[in-house]
Amino acid sequence: MAFECIGSTLTRREAFAAMGVGALVLSGRLAQAQAARPSELRVGIATYLSGPASVFGVPGKQAAELLIEELNAAGGIAGVKVRPIFVDEGPGVDHFVGEYRRLVQSENVNILFSAISSADCLACAPLADELKRPTLLWDCGTQRIFEEGKYEYAYRTQANATPEILAPLLYLLRVKPDFKTVAVVNQDYAWGRDSWSLFKTGLETLLPGVKVVAELFPKFGATDFSTEVTRLLALRPDVVLSTSWGGDLDTFIRQSADRNLFERSTFVLPLAESSLQRVGKALPAGHIVGARGDHWFLHPSPKDPALLKRFTDSYQARFGAYPIYPCHHMAQAVFAMKAGYEKAIAAKGGAWPNDAELAAAFRGLEFPSLTASVKIREDGQGLENQIVGTTFHSDKYPFPVMTDMVVFEAAKITTPVGQKSVDWLKTLTPEVIKTLPAPVAFKG
Amino acid sequence: MMRAREILVAAVAAAAILLLTLAVPWLRFVFTIAIAKGITVLGILVLLRAGQVSFGHALYLSFGAYIVAFAAPFCPEALLLLPLAALGATLLGLVIGLFVSRYRDIFFGMLNLALSMVFYSTLEKFYSITHGTDGIRLARTTFLGMTLTPETQAWTALGLALLLAAVFAILVRIYLESPMGHGLSAIKTREARLEFMGISAQRVLLAAYVLSAFMAGCGGFIVAMATRQVTPSLAYWTASGELVFIAILGGTGSVLGPFLGAIAYELTRVYAAALFAEGWQMILGAVLLLVILFAPGGLWSILRRMARQRVGRDARP
Structure with a gap:
């Protein structure tokens, strides 16, 4: 029974032929004259459409659709309409690498926005150089990319973990300069570990002597934090840090609120801006909230208030929620693409740039964000401001908003070019806290 | 006779894969991954002969991959990394196999699952060494002393994958026809009889387990x-x-089943993702349901049935 006669080989050959034809159909046009003005500008966008990180991926996709529609309505980029092609990061790196290659070699995209997962960014930055296709790293957190590698075709249109963690730390040191104990509850995966090591290094440098009373790493996707909450209730730390996000953070906030943990400790939640609308007023006032950038629909001092208001209103009208930080990150990628093309076209005297010319245009590029502007440094890293605030319950919104907001200037809190974040954090002095701008209160 | 035909089919398939990757460069990666999974599923197929389903064989695949990632900076030679990965996985398979080969059915499957998740957690917990979910970037590798560029490395991976697939397919075929292989079928039908014949069922299963690792x-x-x-x-x-999905999809009737299943699986996933970025899982699930409902023997049995019908038609006067 084990081995049956397989019969005619023709059947198999037919099957493979059919498969081959299918593959070729999908492969599309293989050759494209790169320097000719295309009939449409294809942009491949990697985002999470499935899995826990779709809480970021789906709003990111929605923002992309909205902004690209607006861009096309205004004539596109130098008269060329933009068409997004979305791919799902959900299944993991080995699938994503295949999808990246498909976007470049089969869909023949002109530019890519990739990705939310740090592992995907680490995998695709070298691929960008290998396949020579400009790639904007639009949302991933890890600082390792440009600290450990040099790329010609990969650029980041947002900050990285270091300023995103340093800003809440500096804010904490300013509003609560005398705390003695801290505990951490982070998701047990790369971001949870990385962000804690950055926070701890910065804290040991700027306020030595603070005791770490608990380092808790519940598993990623945990739905029960009763053990953690019990430990924290017993230990009574002055400060509780959690860089968790998504369902993990929502659940942790709710379970902590149920057991009055918020009354005993000050919480520092660098990613909570993306959870505020879901947890609502379960999150009490007086805790520190960050947004992975200067992303807040009620930003106190946006560079172009009309732009932020228009985007917030149209996003809210269409999708029924206020835009969260991935929407801002996506906007930055879209605006960077537009600015990059315009710079490259201007440099070429109005002619359409090829891939190398477009990629080169991103180095040193300054482009608007929804709230300020972002500059891409010579190493490819974006300089993005950071906003941190304290939660506040206002009657105008069914969820907490930020008050006492501080907008941190990107250049001061980003690791300088050529240095490693952990080494650089050790060189900080408490002077940096004194030079922070004054906090701005929530204005109803 | 049928051996010759199977070899012919495999050779035609390998040639088709090479031609397709030359014509459509992005498929090279998809096929390489598919064949790598096919090789792993071949091990699952061996265990399935004994009626045992392992829900944890990704453990050995990832263990091999991590050995390569950790060893590459010190020993960049691909032809040394390959035996190193194989040896590491084999030793791990031997240690775990000594234990799990005592168990059968759901206990066997669940123990394998549990142990693979222990390894997964270890990778996460030893964050400072493994970089956790961010993973480790593979250092530059060499092949026979020549430094590989990304392009040549991709071709090397595909070439080695095809070569290994051929070697293992032949090996497993011979193995399954040997007394050890028939011992596996005996475990599935009536294990006690095997023991009465003086053959240790545990050893038979252990050998298969180590081979699969x-x-x-x-x-x-x-x-x-x-x-x-x-x-x-x-x-x-x-x-x-x-991997179990691929084994069911491809069918366990032939050593070519796992490769057929793996290629069908990867292509379905890629096509579904290309057409339906948001709902590709549903297409994948529907494909598996259809296969289970209409072709319980997997894709291989469909092909075999088609071949038989053709033979029947040709035989008519």
Whole structure:
């Protein structure tokens, strides 16, 4: 029974032929004259459409659709309409690498926005150089990319973990300069570990002597934090840090609120801006909230208030929620693409740039964000401001908003070019806290 | 006779894969991963002969991949990394096999699942060494002393994958026809009889288990060479489930089944993702349901049925 006669080989050959034809159909046009003005500008966008990180991926996709529609309505980029092609990061790196290659070699995209997962960014930055296709790293957190590698075709249109963690730390040191104990509850995966090591290094440098009373790493996707909450209730730390996000953070906030943990400790939640609308007023006032950038629909001092208001209103009208930080990150990628093309076209005297010319245009590029502007440094890293605030319950919104907001200037809190974040954090002095701008209160 | 035909089919398929990758460059990666998974599924097929389903074989694949990732900076030679990955996975398979080969059915499957998740958690917990979910980037590798560029490395991975697939397919075929292979079928039908004949069922299963770990280690080497970014998600239980999925999809009737299943699976996933970025899982699930409902023997049985019908038609006067 084990081995049956397989019969005619023709059947198999037919099957493979059919498969081959299918593959070729999908492969599309293989050759494209790169320097000719295309009939449409294809942009491949990697985002999470499935899995826990779709809480970021789906709003990111929605923002992309909205902004690209607006861009096309205004004539596109130098008269060329933009068409997004979305791919799902959900299944993991080995699938994503295949999808990246498909976007470049089969869909023949002109530019890519990739990705939310740090592992995907680490995998695709070298691929960008290998396949020579400009790639904007639009949302991933890890600082390792440009600290450990040099790329010609990969650029980041947002900050990285270091300023995103340093800003809440500096804010904490300013509003609560005398705390003695801290505990951490982070998701047990790369971001949870990385962000804690950055926070701890910065804290040991700027306020030595603070005791770490608990380092808790519940598993990623945990739905029960009763053990953690019990430990924290017993230990009574002055400060509780959690860089968790998504369902993990929502659940942790709710379970902590149920057991009055918020009354005993000050919480520092660098990613909570993306959870505020879901947890609502379960999150009490007086805790520190960050947004992975200067992303807040009620930003106190946006560079172009009309732009932020228009985007917030149209996003809210269409999708029924206020835009969260991935929407801002996506906007930055879209605006960077537009600015990059315009710079490259201007440099070429109005002619359409090829891939190398477009990629080169991103180095040193300054482009608007929804709230300020972002500059891409010579190493490819974006300089993005950071906003941190304290939660506040206002009657105008069914969820907490930020008050006492501080907008941190990107250049001061980003690791300088050529240095490693952990080494650089050790060189900080408490002077940096004194030079922070004054906090701005929530204005109803 | 049928051996010759099977070899012919395999040769035609390999040639088709090479031609397709030359014509459509992005498929090279998809095929390389598919063959690497096919090699691993071949090990699952061997265990399925004994009626045992392992829900944790991604453990050996990821173990092999991590050995490559850790060893590459010190020993960049691909032809040394391959045996290293295979050996590591084999030793791990031997240690775990001594234990799990005492168990059968759901206990066997669940123990494998549990152990693979232990490895997954280890990768996460030893963050400072493994970089957790961010994974490890594979250092530059060499082949016979020549430094590989990304392009040549991809071709090396595909070439080695095809070569290994051929070697293992032949090996497993011979193995399954040997007394050891028939011993596996005996475990499935009536284990006690095997013991009455004086043959240790545990040893028979252990040998198959170690062989499957060995092949999975080689699969891991290819995955590491192709993706160049090794992450713990390779060891996650869904990755093991995927391998069992492929085994069912391809069918267990022939050593070519796993490769047929793996290629069909990867192509379905890629096509579904290309057409339906948001709902590709549903298409994948529907495909598996259809196969289970209408072709319980997998894709291989469909092809075989088609071949038989043709033979029947030709035989008519």
